[in-house]
Amino acid sequence: MAETASFHDAMISNMRGNSEALVPYLREASDVGRARVYQNNMLSALGQSLVDNYPAVARLVGDEFMRALARAFAETHPSSSPLMTAYGREFASFIDGFPPTQSLPYLGDVARHDWAFIEALFASDEAPMAASALQGLDDAQIAALAPGLHPSVRTLKSKWNAYEIWASNRDEQASTKLALKEAPSHALIWRGPSGITHRAIAAPVAVFLRAIDDGQTLGAAQEIAPEPETIIFFADALRLGVFGAIDKTR
Amino acid sequence: MMSHTTPPRADIQRASPPMGAGLGLKPEYYRDVLDVPGNDLWVEVHPENYMTDGGPRLAWLTAIRDRRLLSLHGVGLSLAGDEAVDAAHLARWKTLVDRFEPELISEHVAWSVKDGIYYADLLPTPATKLAADYLCANIDRMQSALGRKILIENPSLYIDLKGDMSEPEFLTDICKRTGCGLLLDVNNVFVTANNIGRDAKGYIDAIPANLIGEVHLAGHRPDPILGQALLIDSHDEAINEDVWALYDYLIARVGPKPTLIERDSNLPPFKELLAETKRAQAKLTQSEGMELANG
Numbered sequence A: 001m002a003e004t005a006s007f008h009d010a011m012i013s014n015m016r017g018n019s020e021a022l023v024p025y026l027r028e029a030s031d032v033g034r035a036r037v038y039q040n041n042m043l044s045a046l047g048q049s050l051v052d053n054y055p056a057v058a059r060l061v062g063d064e065f066m067r068a069l070a071r072a073f074a075e076t077h078p079s080s081s082p083l084m085t086a087y088g089r090e091f092a093s094f095i096d097g098f099p100p101t102q103s104l105p106y107l108g109d110v111a112r113h114d115w116a117f118i119e120a121l122f123a124s125d126e127a128p129m130a131a132s133a134l135q136g137l138d139d140a141q142i143a144a145l146a147p148g149l150h151p152s153v154r155t156l157k158s159k160w161n162a163y164e165i166w167a168s169n170r171d172e173q174a175s176t177k178l179a180l181k182e183a184p185s186h187a188l189i190w191r192g193p194s195g196i197t198h199r200a201i202a203a204p205v206a207v208f209l210r211a212i213d214d215g216q217t218l219g220a221a222q223e224i225a226p227e228p229e230t231i232i233f234f235a236d237a238l239r240l241g242v243f244g245a246i247d248k249t250r
Numbered sequence B: 001m002m003s004h005t006t007p008p009r010a011d012i013q014r015a016s017p018p019m020g021a022g023l024g025l026k027p028e029y030y031r032d033v034l035d036v037p038g039n040d041l042w043v044e045v046h047p048e049n050y051m052t053d054g055g056p057r058l059a060w061l062t063a064i065r066d067r068r069l070l071s072l073h074g075v076g077l078s079l080a081g082d083e084a085v086d087a088a089h090l091a092r093w094k095t096l097v098d099r100f101e102p103e104l105i106s107e108h109v110a111w112s113v114k115d116g117i118y119y120a121d122l123l124p125t126p127a128t129k130l131a132a133d134y135l136c137a138n139i140d141r142m143q144s145a146l147g148r149k150i151l152i153e154n155p156s157l158y159i160d161l162k163g164d165m166s167e168p169e170f171l172t173d174i175c176k177r178t179g180c181g182l183l184l185d186v187n188n189v190f191v192t193a194n195n196i197g198r199d200a201k202g203y204i205d206a207i208p209a210n211l212i213g214e215v216h217l218a219g220h221r222p223d224p225i226l227g228q229a230l231l232i233d234s235h236d237e238a239i240n241e242d243v244w245a246l247y248d249y250l251i252a253r254v255g256p257k258p259t260l261i262e263r264d265s266n267l268p269p270f271k272e273l274l275a276e277t278k279r280a281q282a283k284l285t286q287s288e289g290m291e292l293a294n295g
Helices: A003-017 A019-025 A029-053 A055-061 A063-076 A091-096 A105-122 A140-142 A162-168 A205-215 A218-224 A228-240 B027-035 B056-064 B087-100 B129-147 B169-177 B186-196 B200-205 B241-254 B272-294
Strands: A154-159 A185-192 A195-201 B023-025 B042-045 B071-075 B104-108 B113-114 B117-123 B149-154 B181-185 B212-218 B219-222 B227-232 B259-261
Touching: A003 A019, A003 A029, A003 B113, A003 B117, A003 B186, A019 A029, A029 A055, A029 A063, A029 A105, A029 B117, A029 B227, A055 A063, A055 A105, A063 A091, A091 A105, A091 A185, A105 A154, A105 A162, A105 A185, A105 A195, A140 A218, A154 A162, A154 A205, A162 A185, A162 A195, A185 A205, A185 A218, A195 A205, A205 A218, A205 A228, A218 A228, B023 B272, B027 B056, B027 B272, B056 B071, B056 B087, B071 B087, B087 B129, B104 B212, B129 B169, B149 B169, B169 B181, B181 B186, B186 B200, B186 B227, B186 B241, B200 B212, B200 B241, B212 B241, B241 B272, B259 B272
Parallel strands: B023 B042, B023 B259, B042 B071, B071 B104, B104 B149, B149 B181, B181 B212, B212 B259
Antiparallel strands: A154 A185, A185 A195, B113 B117, B219 B227
């Protein structure tokens, strides 16, 4: 078994930058310089996945910086899966700790919004709670429901106005220049009846949604966050499709 | 070595409708592909891009598959690895095959996984007896798990590895032992011939025609440092005229085979890809006509 096993080990060395390990397996030792193509292909494939999965980050920092940032991440974060839709989960925390991005303190949070978008996009297709599910129920019965959230729902918080910055950098259209504010922001990203949807939410709504996500009843979650914003949000929530289908939670 | 049965070749292409020229399906082209008149245009996708819990990609593929024949062409199973293919990845494959019932299923004569790390490229294997054993065992695992015969694609090589046999001998041996067929990528034949000094036509002459279940055509580009001496199988350019000429040579020898136009990046307007598909279809139609004329 040694022959091919050691070839595979030699190629792995090459993927880490040591092409010389391949020399015993080459017909022409002088070809060794070409073996860098494999490592380059890998790093550009991983880097391209990050560009695809983090478009707002890429737009904020520009193509050239994004390529360098993506390469620095790819060099230190091998993929554990052949699914490139799942590559880069740790990119936001990498950005938080990456010295060259320290002048952009909100960038990690913007990346968290991009990742929430990816997760929402590929979440399971199950139907959200429908208004018809509440027909015939009285207020007490509705308050006793614990629907959980639709699998696509992601809530985000930032100490900066990261949601506003993220949202204005998602599309190709030129955005108005936004001032960075140290003002906490909360956002909701999910796949609703009309596709991926996002909006800023008030802090009490974030508390309410986290309680629902934790399995609390609608009544208990409203008691935890009894502010008007929560009541207004709840009135709209069935149309938005953010709650789980209740028959599945029973 | 485990025993391999050789089932009838008709198994490889599951359904009987004839497949002419097809197109690699990218999300940017979903609407255009759905709207192409008729249902002759078939499509191929990388299953890895559809291994999600849900979402719009799966919905689009469902809508397109309703009208078109489908091929699943894997890039991440790592058949030529020195370890068994990942059972979890194979299970995801099985879910997609059960859901979409593709006409064709293929993977690469390459590897990308070792010890739980995915190396995001199609890494080469030497053409040795031991490497053939590894490949056969993994092809058996894939075919058993899916309950289907697969096609394996010849690689693009950037380095010339020592081996016990020629690549056509290596591939033919594996097909005979596992009952799988070949996906012959003409661009890969061209690129490899250029890169390691191999005769492209001689390579095609050495492949048994009855093993070929699908053909790929794609673009390549010169390496930024070494230029024409090292061609990269980049799938980001129009198909090169020399590759079209080699395709003519192939179908003159083996007859019409389902042919896919692959383009993975630097995506052009849809009509440019459709024009390449039509060019391939015209060659296939002409080849069919000649086969009929010759009885």
